[in-house]
Amino acid sequence: MDIKEIQNLIKFVAKSGASEVKLEMEDVKITIRTGSGKTETTIVQAAPMQGAPQVAAHAPAQPVAETPAAPVANANDDSKLITIKSPIIGTFYRKPSPDKPNFTEVGAEIGVGDTVCVIEAMKLFNEIESEVSGKIVKVLVDDSTPVEFDQPLFLVDPS
Incomplete structure (x- = not known):
């Protein structure tokens, strides 16, 4: 070869x-x-x-298509942020169904146990609940895209 x-x-x-x-x-x-x-x-x-x-x-x-990389942790800005990560492999969805609104938006306050997204794995839709409370700063994954185990999904400001 x-x-x-x-x-x-x-x-x-x-x-x-x-x-x-x-x-x-x-x-x-x-x-x-x-x-x-x-x-x-x-x-x-x-x-x-x-x-x-x-x-x-x-x-x-070099990858052929430019894909947005996960943000690099900046010691000043991102040090206080908490990352919500994917607990499973599957397809990330921000809405419970196509005709419903997103579970959460940037700037929204979330609490412990609030559903932030669903991940489809083998035709099962798994609700992903927040383990922290705070304000959503950034959504790191596009809707309807595949995610890996432990991949960052959201950045949350706990303050």
Whole structure:
């Protein structure tokens, strides 16, 4: 497998939205992981080819589409904020149904136990309740997008 084929594979994986792809052939193992706005590729040549030295490479690649990354924690502004994270893998929805209003908006006050969103996993809609009280500062995920376990969903100002 040449470098051009690997680059095309990385572009394809970045476009597809998959979080991880593993490809194993007779002499090459490739793992491509995407997440948090970057694509990471690890290539390991398992069996040396006729006296060639074994190669292990780790090369970050540029994602094809620019995706908004999670905000970097700023010591001054975000240090007091609490992050509500996804407890499961699934699809994030801000509304209980398409014709209903959002559970919460930026600037809204929430309390412990308030439903902030639902995450669909295997055709089950799981209500995600807040474990903190405060004011929603930012929604970190777009509606109807896939989320991973422990992915930040909301920033809350507890003061």
